[in-house]
Amino acid sequence: MTPPAHAARRAWVVGVAGPTGSGKSLVADILARDQPGDAFVVGADWYCRDQSAVPWPERADANxxxxxxxxxxxxxxxLAALRxxxxxxxxxxxxxxxSRLPATRRVHPHRLIVVEGILVLASEVVRRELDLRIYVDAPLDLCLHRRLLRDESSRGLGVAHTLRQYPRTIRPMFERFVGPSKRHADVVVHNDGPPESLPDAITxxxxxxxxxxxxxxADPATGRPTAAGVPVGSEPGPGGRR
Structure with missing residues (x-):
């Protein structure tokens, strides 16, 4: 990957979280496409811990x-390094x-880094690196439908696997970690429409x-970007910031 022309400038890091199937990846891609050649989307799922030492079938049931x-x-x-x-x-x-693959992926700095994943706002250490925090929300039955389609088409996981995991891990972890992380958001996006309507919905x-x-x-106190003299992330979202 060729570094963008503006890689030397300070970067913005935007986090996109929300339940599985809510449309996080689509929101992240839309924001990145608005900055052609100078934005990159990082998947928090890339940082899943390696389970290759866990035998089957326990590995398939990992939370x-x-x-x-x-x-x-x-x-x-x-994220700090990219900034x-x-x-x-x-x-x-x-x-x-x-399991993790042996090869890594080189990611160069960009003006805009968008990191997306269900737990992006649930992690305190990750939240500290975010300049703008977005939570994408959608009805859970719609999220499950989208998750089933994705797992079967792009992740090599069958419908049976997802339906087995939903009551065991997916729904309980949403209720325990993902849903409560919405209180950390600056912006909440409600994505209950068709995919083609989302670009206009988040204008x-x-x-x-x-x-x-x-x-x-750059804010001289933090070294992070500011907009119109206001440090990024100072605008409270629903329920305030923590």
């Missing part, structure tokens, strides 16, 4: 929706075997991100 399943400290370190203008070697994950959010990038200057 990958618990915060302990993510190496969040490494993710936070990589500082340093490339990182991010892990790659094989969802069909629940305000897209304008906000573009304005931040165009107006950003």
């Amino acid at each position: 990958m929706d618990h915060p302990d399943a993510i190496e969040d400290t490494l993710l936070a370190e990589h 500082a203008g340093r490339p990182v070697e991010s892990p790659q994950y094989d969802y069909a075997t629940f 305000g959010l897209r304008k906000r991100v573009r304005a931040m990038l165009s107006d950003a200057e």
Whole structure:
């Protein structure tokens, strides 16, 4: 991957969280496409812990929706490095075997880094690296339908596996960790419509991100970008910030 022309400038890091199947990846991709050539989407799932030492069938039943399943400290370190203008070697994950691949993925700094995953706002160390925190919400039955389609089409996991895991791990972990993390959000996106309607539905959010990038200057106290003199992340979302 060729480093973008503006890689030397301070980066913005935007976090996108929410329940599985809510549309986080789509929101992240839309925000990145608004900055062609100068944005990159990091999947928090890339940082899932390797389960290759766990025998089958226990490995297939691993709780990958618990915060302990993510190496969040490494993710936070990589986000900090990208903000500082340093490339990182991010892990790659094989969802069909629940294991990390031997090869890493080199990620170069970009003006906008978007990190997305169900637990992005549930991790304190990751939250500290975020300049804007977004939570994508949707009805849970719709989320499950989307999850079933995704797992079968792109992750090599059958419908039976997802339906088995839903009451065991997916739904309980949503109620315990993912849902409560919404209180940390600056912006909540309600995504209960068709995918093609989402770009227009988040027009305000897209304008906000573009304005931040165009107006950003480094805050001398934190070294992070500011917009119109206001430090990013100071605007409270629903329920305030913690």
